[in-house]
Amino acid sequence: xxxxxxxxxxxxxxxxxxxxPKGAMPWTAPDKLKAVDxxxxxxxxxxxxxxxxxxxCGKSTLARAIMRMVPSEAGTVLWLGDDxxxxxxxxxxxxxxxxxxxxxxxxxxxxxxMTIGQIVAExxxxxxxxxxxxxxxxxxxxxLDRVGILPNMINxxxxxxxxxxxxxIGIARALIVKPQLIICDEPVSALDVSIQAQVINLxxxxxxxxxxxxxxxxHDLSVVKHISTRVMVLYLGNVVEISEAEQLYRAPGHPxxxxxxxxxxxxxxxxxAAREIMILDADLxxxxxxxxxxxxxxxxxxxxxxxxxxxxxxxxxxxxQQVACHVI
Amino acid sequence: MAHVTDIVDxxxxxxxxxxxxxxxxRFFRNKAAVAAxxxxxxxxxxxxxxxxxxxxxxxxxxxxxMGDVRTLGGPSIETGHYFGLDPLGRDLxxxxxxxxxxxxxxxxxxxxISVIVGTLYGATAGFIGGRLDNIMMRIVDILMAIPYMFVLxxxxxxxxxxxxxxxxxxxxxxxxxxxxxxxxxxxxIKNKEFVxxxxxxxxxxxxxIIRHIVPNLLGVVIVYATLLVPSMIMFESFISFLGLxxxxxxxxxxxxxxxxxxxxxxxxxxxxxFPLFFFLISLFAFFFFGDGLRDALDxxxx
Numbered sequence: 253x254x255x256x257x258x259x260x261x262x263x264x265x266x267x268x269x270x271x272x273p274k275g276a277m278p279w280t281a282p283d284k285l286k287a288v289d290x291x292x293x294x295x296x297x298x299x300x301x302x303x304x305x306x307x308x309c310g311k312s313t314l315a316r317a318i319m320r321m322v323p324s325e326a327g328t329v330l331w332l333g334d335d336x337x338x339x340x341x342x343x344x345x346x347x348x349x350x351x352x353x354x355x356x357x358x359x360x361x362x363x364x365x366m367t368i369g370q371i372v373a374e375x376x377x378x379x380x381x382x383x384x385x386x387x388x389x390x391x392x393x394x395x396l397d398r399v400g401i402l403p404n405m406i407n408x409x410x411x412x413x414x415x416x417x418x419x420x421i422g423i424a425r426a427l428i429v430k431p432q433l434i435i436c437d438e439p440v441s442a443l444d445v446s447i448q449a450q451v452i453n454l455x456x457x458x459x460x461x462x463x464x465x466x467x468x469x470x471h472d473l474s475v476v477k478h479i480s481t482r483v484m485v486l487y488l489g490n491v492v493e494i495s496e497a498e499q500l501y502r503a504p505g506h507p508x509x510x511x512x513x514x515x516x517x518x519x520x521x522x523x524x525a526a527r528e529i530m531i532l533d534a535d536l537x538x539x540x541x542x543x544x545x546x547x548x549x550x551x552x553x554x555x556x557x558x559x560x561x562x563x564x565x566x567x568x569x570x571x572x573q574q575v576a577c578h579v580i
Numbered sequence: 581m582a583h584v585t586d587i588v589d590x591x592x593x594x595x596x597x598x599x600x601x602x603x604x605x606r607f608f609r610n611k612a613a614v615a616a617x618x619x620x621x622x623x624x625x626x627x628x629x630x631x632x633x634x635x636x637x638x639x640x641x642x643x644x645x646m647g648d649v650r651t652l653g654g655p656s657i658e659t660g661h662y663f664g665l666d667p668l669g670r671d672l673x674x675x676x677x678x679x680x681x682x683x684x685x686x687x688x689x690x691x692x693i694s695v696i697v698g699t700l701y702g703a704t705a706g707f708i709g710g711r712l713d714n715i716m717m718r719i720v721d722i723l724m725a726i727p728y729m730f731v732l733x734x735x736x737x738x739x740x741x742x743x744x745x746x747x748x749x750x751x752x753x754x755x756x757x758x759x760x761x762x763x764x765x766x767x768x769i770k771n772k773e774f775v776x777x778x779x780x781x782x783x784x785x786x787x788x789i790i791r792h793i794v795p796n797l798l799g800v801v802i803v804y805a806t807l808l809v810p811s812m813i814m815f816e817s818f819i820s821f822l823g824l825x826x827x828x829x830x831x832x833x834x835x836x837x838x839x840x841x842x843x844x845x846x847x848x849x850x851x852x853x854f855p856l857f858f859f860l861i862s863l864f865a866f867f868f869f870g871d872g873l874r875d876a877l878d879x880x881x882x
Contacts, residue, residue: 344782348781356773360772363796407596425781
């Protein structure tokens with residue numbers, strides 16, 4: 253495989269949910285909630301793509317659509333040349349060991365009735381049913397050791413661990429089948445700050461060791477900046493900007509990104525008080541009835557007439573920065 | 581060599597405390613529940629081994645006393661009839677042992693059917709969801725809408741009154757409520773992240789249901805099952821009280837109480853009292869036991 257060919261290539265991915273309006277009759281057509289509405293991006297091997305955006309902008313749905321855990325309306329998800337969305341259930345199962353997922357709530361993502369040894373072994377037993385018991389046990393110990401959990405804890409239950417430890421166990425479960433891609437759905441939002449740093453650093457170490465690609469979803473911009481090579485900004489199910497991480501933070505292109513970046517707290521009280529926060533008017537529009545043209549125009553300070561007519565395409569602005577905006 | 585490392589490994593490994601172990605510890609701290617468990621054990625021992633304590637069998641008629649059961653047939657140590665005689669002159673102790681066996685069996689079989697069928701049915705409907713869920717739950721609704729007492733009486737009349745038909749009848753209805761409860765619980769469990777993790781990993785649907793859903797349902801299911809045992813016993817007693825349930829020479833608590841109640845006006849109250857006593861303490865014990873289990877398995881709800 254050529255180093256320049258993408259591992260994952262998502263084109264025009266749309267995920268719409270059917271929502272029954274209140275008091276609807278069984279035969280009335282449901283409303284479409286456009287959770288993800290035409291997302292394009294490529295993910296290179298070994299790269300970390302950060303996905304940011306406010307609550308409800310489709311970050312988690314996008315991740316689940318790539319893993320085919322929610323049905324997609326349209327689009328293609330090319331994984332090493334296969335379109336995941338058209339594979340049969342059986343063929344998809346074969347690919348699942350190549351991509352794993354880490355979840356937001358560390359304790360809820362572990363079955364409370366199973367020991368952590370059983371939990372971590374489950375993906376391995378699913379994808380390699382012929383391994384002997386001792387082989388499985390050895391692999392489990394090895395991977396637990398790798399994430400910093402003492403291997404002699406394998407007979408303990410999830411509730412006997414702290415949040416950070418549970419997240420490490422979740423990482424171990426993802427790593428045991430040696431995937432090429434790990435999708436992290438807000439893996440550190442539920443942890444406190446010192447633990448966040450440990451988990452992030454662990455993820456980065458593992459990524460370097462195993463040459464993994466990561467898709468890292470978060471709403472904490474500083475965390476994303478720390479871990480990501482590139483960052484994708486989502487707004488109401490649309491990509492508004494994809495950019496090299498450094499470039500995005502130095503010179504945000506899209507007005508929405510500018511507003512996001514201006515709101516990042518600075519760890520210095522004086523500088524923090526002096527910074528200018530760009531406050532957006534109005535609330536997030538409903539994804540059931542998104543604005544015509546550019547979805548951001550209702551809150552955009554620079555909106556002009558053309559914004560309400562056509563959707564701005566993502567265009568290359570140099571320095572590895574792609575922005576979807578008519579004005580800037 | 582392999583053996584040596586195995587031994588070293590297992591001694592090093594720290595044993596975890598499962599949620600079940602925690603629940604057991606909480607259960608044994610609850611005095612009423614432990615007392616109830618103790619009573620249930622005694623009643624079961626009575627059902628299993630009570631027959632060895634008396635020289636009389638449940639079929640034998642004591643011809644010496646039969647002529648005057650009312651004055652001579654009362655409970656006494658000398659005659660060997662610890663609980664007295666029944667109206668036909670049979671030893672009541674042996675009859676109560678037999679009734680206890682059958683009543684407990686009906687309660688336990690009913691609860692087992694409901695646990696196995698109801699849990700799997702409800703978990704499948706809830707987890708797969710969509711149209712299948714709709715169809716499966718509508719079937720349950722339809723079965724529930726049929727007046728089961730009427731169906732049971734028809735069954736017993738058409739196919740003859742036998743204990744087997746009674747089991748069939750109880751089996752038909754007992755799992756319906758359980759299926760609903762299991763489905764409701766499944767709906768809340770299936771959106772937990774550990775189930776999502778299993779789906780993302782590619783674990784097959786039957787395995788997810790068995791490995792991830794059912795063990796997390798069991799707490800609720802067990803509690804409901806222990807409360808179902810007494811209601812099954814009561815149900816059977818009611819049927820037997822109507823004269824449709826267990827048939828002679830077999831007997832059950834309900835049949836014995838019915839017999840005893842019929843003799844009440846002759847002053848032979850022991851015929852009612854002994855089976856009623858066993859019936860009541862067992863039901864009480866089951867309720868307290870179920871209550872204790874609920875507190876132990878669901879510590880949040882207290």
